[in-house]
Amino acid sequence: MVGAALLVGATVVILGACLLLVILVVAVRARRHSRNQRDEMLLSPLRPPLITVASGEDDDGAATEELTWATGVSRTVLDRNIVEMLTKIRGVPADQLVRVLEVHGAVDAAVADLTSRSTVRRARAAQLLGLAKAEHTVPLLVTALGDEAMEVRNSAAYALGLIGDPVAAGPVLAAIGAPERGLPAATAAEALQSMGVGISEVLRDGMGDPNARTRMVAAHLSGERSFTRGLPELRRLLDDDPDVTVRETSATAIGRLGRGEDVAILVRHTVDSEPLALRRACVIALGELGDPAAVPALATLLADADPRLAELAASALLTMGPDGSSALLGHEDDAAVRSARLMASLQRASA
């Protein structure tokens, strides 16, 4: 009897839970539909001035002024749309939309929301401050880089990137390797990318960080931004970093900004005791450097056991003018050389 009662009870609970979930599915969809309809209805009278401002046609400021009059829920919906638009537009229209946000008190509210209990509110507040280029909030955003929620840390870094103040570069780079509360490397790299030339020292220091992701971002950006000041660190990372991804990134960076003396360093890492991916990265980097001093080493690699490495070496030699071309003599029948020549000719023809 007890078993049967238990079975009936369990079945009723399961079937009841199924019914509840069906209701939940329907409710989730219905709520989304009604919310979309409501937003659309509230926004429709504001859409014409909004488009006028966003398209840069509000010369007399009348449309901007009209947008500042929005109140209540309409204002909330409008502000949300403005924030979305600010991720896509720049210049005067962006400034005018930021003014609307300021008049609505959205910027001040965002400062207050940075300490909200809701993760989403904190993250959105940080994003809004960045989009509004609220420079006075940089210290607050730097603090938010250590937030417990990854979304908030991400948004703070994004905002700091939009504001572009190099003062924040150090904290952003350091946040990548923060224990338990690390900042995703991609977000940090994008933020640092927008911070101007004042970050070269920070990147140089970052290449000595104990965290491999931090070193990698610093090495990558040093190459991307051609910060030659970081060359000694890049050479050191290529030589002896324990992480092969960091070494490859350093090789690529040296290829972009290196000098004649870097040929020997890159050549040193094309030997077959090194990981293949690193050897290939170094050969590509030698081609990027384009220094004729690399020709003998590249010529030797034409006979390498790895056909891709040989082809990369041939491609590099083809970009090195007469010195490189003469090194290819005697190798005309090599598959690597023929393939590199064909690829180069196809690319030339399409240029």
Place this chain on the structure above:
Amino acid sequence: MSWDGLIEGLRSFVVWVMDVSSVPIIIYFLLINTSLLVLIGLAYLEFRAQQRRRATALTWQGAGLAPGVSLLVPAYNEEAGIVTAVKSFLTLRYPRHEVVVVDDGSSDQTFARLEEAFDLVQVPRELPHEVPVRARVLGIWVPRDGRTRLVVVRKENSGRSEAINVAINAASEPLVAMIDGDSILEPDGLLHVTRPFADDPTRMVATGGAIRPVNGSRVVSGRIVRVEMPQTWIPRIQLVEYLRAFLLGRTGWSRVGGLILISGAFGLFRRDVVVEVGGLDPDSIGEDFELVMRIHKRMRDEGRDYKVEFVPEPVSWTEVPVTATVLRNQRRRWHRGLWETLWAYRSMLFRPKYGRIGFLALPYYWLFELIAPLLEFFGILIVPLALLLGVVNVPFAILFLVLAYGYAVLVTLSAMVVDEWAFHKHDRWRAIWQTIAASVLENIGYRQATVWWRLEGWWSSLRGKKHVWGVMTRTGFDEDPA
């Protein structure tokens, strides 16, 4: 022995079997359902986090650290759709990607179609031998325009795994995505699945994306323009299975760091890691599962800090079987692959160095994925027999069946809530009712048939029968199904 004596003997036997097995089966039933509840809970936590991320999402166009991706597309007799597929892969939103098609000795016009569409020219290139390949490579072609990042390799026919291994050798980017030629990728799919690599470039080694059935949807030029429900019940029920597997199972496992299965229809890997472990095993039936297991084993054996993650965003759409014959072949293959891989990596079970893989994920797959059809088959046999012989209380048996299958429906409905809340891919209300109906109908006939097919696959492996790959009949995409 008289007929009555035989019946009486059978009755005693069934009673004895039920007495002996009832406690273990109830324990198993409780365990499997509890583990599913735990997975639902984990998936819920993951989706809450995902939803927060989505609500605060930042536009990422793959600038900066986005690693280059080689899309590896094995093709065997795909003349109908290969050009459309390659064009759609080439136009994905991603800053740096190439497409590597390997024509696996097709006997139709697969290569001719590619050659004509992209004006291919043969390159006298020798492929690296980083991953060992048995079949002979016949040649390599690239588009004459010198810009389109496409490489076409022709080889002798030797199967999908070897074709992918050749493609790995031909790939030049640091990440490789294994894709079926008939799959359709979301325009932003690559941005979604590469993001974990950009966020954690030194540790991430593999990511998998969610796969959805494309049957019934409107597809134009390799892009889905309207998501619709499949037209018939077999693919509709598979849609329900995919929802469960991807939105609850893999999301939950990813949350606890125990993801051991990345679907062959779409998986993204670090090329150097795949090369290091030797590529796909051409002799394995469950080659995708086997590859992920081999990566886990290598990383843990060497004490390396690494990550394998699942991205629940729908990334890839694939055509699922519409006939019982093709479905049977697929399920036999899947279960055989599951058994052979679990058996091959049995040494990882309950070994501290394999952490959650050895203590959680693998035991779960042994107990609740591999053995489940065996126990379910036992139930399918014994319950009707017991009812026939009158040794079981009929209302009790019906109630138990309603409870067991009701629980399965509950799990599906949980996945539906997650899907509606996070992705809501289906616009029409009708889709909701059809999905609910499919989750109920799944338990009437379909489930029992798949149990049998899975056991067939397992049994053929135990008998050492050679696996024969069936033909998946494609209905093609470039049509309006309405």
